Amino acid sequence: MRIAELSRQSGVPVPTIKYYLRENLLPPGELSSPNQARYGEHHLRRLRLIRALVDLAQIPIAQVKEIVAGLDSPTLPLHDQIGRAHRAITPTRNLTTTPEAHTAASRQVDDLIRSRGWTIEPDAPALTTLVDTIAAMHTLDHDYLTTFLDTYADAVEKFTTLEITAVTSRQTPDQIAESVVIGTILGETLISSLRLLAQESISAHLWTGHPAGPAGD
Amino acid sequence: MRIAELSRQSGVPVPTIKYYLRENLLPPGELSSPNQARYGEHHLRRLRLIRALVDLAQIPIAQVKEIVAGLDSPTLPLHDQIGRAHRAITPTRNLTTTPEAHTAASRQVDDLIRSRGWTIEPDAPALTTLVDTIAAMHTLDHDYLTTFLDTYADAVEKFTTLEITAVTSRQTPDQIAESVVIGTILGETLISSLRLLAQESISAHLWTGHPAGPAGD
DNA sequence: GTTTATGGATACTGCTACTATCCATCACGA
DNA sequence: TCGTGATGGATAGTAGCAGTATCCATAAAC
Structure with a gap:
């Protein structure tokens, strides 16, 4: 899945996804060429989680970052x-x-x-x-x-x-x-x-x- | 009580009190001269309430405004x-x-x-x-x-x-x-x-x- | 009678959460 | 193979929020 599709399925605008990628809320896609990346189900789930935390629970982006960092090391x-x-x-x-x-x-x-x-x-x-x-x-x-x-x-x-x-x-x-x-x-x-x-x-x-x-x- | 005293007792900086007055979170003081106003216990209580709502409960100023507007017409x-x-x-x-x-x-x-x-x-x-x-x-x-x-x-x-x-x-x-x-x-x-x-x-x-x-x- | 504080107005600031623009590639149908 | 459009990455810009800061004419305090 490319970024446009990820955006369509999640309802999150492409520039916002890019912003989340920059801020490391979302792990980078898998690069197939220097400027082509693929995203998977994992990214979609993560994106939905981020939106739930931001929109529903009103958690600031900086805290969401902490939270998902914890998810990525669930040991x-x-x-x-x-x-x-x-x-x-x-x-x-x-x-x-x-x-x-x-x-x-x-x-x-x-x-x-x-x-x-x-x-x-x-x-x-x-x-x-x-x-x-x-x-x-x-x-x-x-x-x-x-x-x-x-x-x-x-x-x-x-x-x-x-x-x-x-x-x-x-x-x-x-x-x-x-x-x-x-x-x-x-x-x-x-x-x-x-x-x-x-x-x-x-x-x-x-x-x-x-x-x-x-x-x- | 003048504004400096109100500030001292509430712990809220004078410019912030002025801001709250501008935004009508706080009713104006009683004018004794065109540019002198007195504040009372009511203002102090209100100020404390505002800070509790803002600092503790994280309510946005605009909503605090709605809330205190309701308090001023408790009919x-x-x-x-x-x-x-x-x-x-x-x-x-x-x-x-x-x-x-x-x-x-x-x-x-x-x-x-x-x-x-x-x-x-x-x-x-x-x-x-x-x-x-x-x-x-x-x-x-x-x-x-x-x-x-x-x-x-x-x-x-x-x-x-x-x-x-x-x-x-x-x-x-x-x-x-x-x-x-x-x-x-x-x-x-x-x-x-x-x-x-x-x-x-x-x-x-x-x-x-x-x-x-x-x-x- | 001078220094300090005040009320009121206006302007400025820092922060957050995005948006917008740009550009060198890359994909993909004609 | 060519051209159109999308992509990744970087950089810059924006809107809104919650104050701060500055200015000034006047009033208070000593």
């Missing part, structure tokens, strides 16, 4: 694959909260982790985000929202176990690596849109007095 | 407030998936909504995202991930009910409006980081053979 154990994906989707933020709110939030998070028996490395990317978010809720005077922390954790634990076992039951290392990325990243947009739909439905029932509640009747 | 019923927040955080995407994957995904989503008894307007912003995400999982050959849809929905329903009742139990309409925004948007970053931590912990236990599981023992 890492699962735990490290996951860590890599997490690092790629967790932006480095410059915190704005006051030190007091931050330490209070830290303590709250530590308690949570301890009470649930979680094993978290202190430099886990999501840890900073969680602490910052809770600290922000404090400084915004809406810290009552953090009373649900344990309920959230309960819910989240439930499906995460499922996800991980499903991912590990994939056949080849490449499939596992891809599953980690797709499951972690697209899984997030999926869950978040489900949450919005649930909010929509529940608030519709409460407000418009619709007969049946979303939890069934 | 809408809760359901509409929620709808507004949802619209603000759901980017308009140009879908890339094939029509077949899209219709298959649509059917799957319709089934889910029906089986759960949810009431969803057909133009709900999250609906498109959910369909697109599932369609992407199909085209990426990882549609087995959608077998958890119901488990996700279960989990999500559980805490969403809590959230909504908590938000409605706030005192004033302004507080409710703010709660909707913070709960919906910062709630999302909170849940997503909790999910990442749970993944991290569970994979650590599975892989490194750590004695106690995260679900307790």
Whole structure:
């Protein structure tokens, strides 16, 4: 397959494909002559993955690059694959909260982790985000929202176990690596849109007095 | 309070505050003379909210503008407030998936909504995202991930009910409006980081053979 | 009464994610 | 074999976003 065909099948414009090739998001095609290259199914799959990450999950190109670099060397154990994906989707933020709110939030998070028996490395990317978010809720005077922390954790634990076992039951290392990325990243947009739909439905029932509640009747 | 003080207390540079004023993210200060304005607690709160949305939740300035515009007219019923927040955080995407994957995904989503008894307007912003995400999982050959849809929905329903009742139990309409925004948007970053931590912990236990599981023992 | 800060306007900057152009080859049908 | 169009690779240009920087007439503070 030549570049025009790759473009047609993926829906990605040729100049954009060239850009992805330049940025090493896409491995180069196999050269048959100094200026002729062939692309295969692998390129098409990769291109679709890139577009899903960019368009749907809104991951910056630089992070997508990290992610696919990880896919091309799938010799890492699962735990490290996951860590890599997490690092790629967790932006480095410059915190704005006051030190007091931050330490209070830290303590709250530590308690949570301890009470649930979680094993978290202190430099886990999501840890900073969680602490910052809770600290922000404090400084915004809406810290009552953090009373649900344990309920959230309960819910989240439930499906995460499922996800991980499903991912590990994939056949080849490449499939596992891809599953980690797709499951972690697209899984997030999926869950978040489900949450919005649930909010929509529940608030519709409460407000418009619709007969049946979303939890069934 | 003058602008320098506002800047000091919020940690936001003066030129940035001026930018937010220009863009109407921040209401103008009260003019005491043609070129002197005073800012109050309200401005400080608003500024902190803006930074939380921008820095933590990565919401584009244009959407933050929509969100705070909604806060300044909190006469809408809760359901509409929620709808507004949802619209603000759901980017308009140009879908890339094939029509077949899209219709298959649509059917799957319709089934889910029906089986759960949810009431969803057909133009709900999250609906498109959910369909697109599932369609992407199909085209990426990882549609087995959608077998958890119901488990996700279960989990999500559980805490969403809590959230909504908590938000409605706030005192004033302004507080409710703010709660909707913070709960919906910062709630999302909170849940997503909790999910990442749970993944991290569970994979650590599975892989490194750590004695106690995260679900307790 | 001089130094500093302010509000408002306008212009500029750095970054990201592409697009556009160019050109020397290469493929392929007439 | 010739000519037209596509290709790979390089380089340059663009649009949008989120601020920054500068300027200036006026006001505040000491």
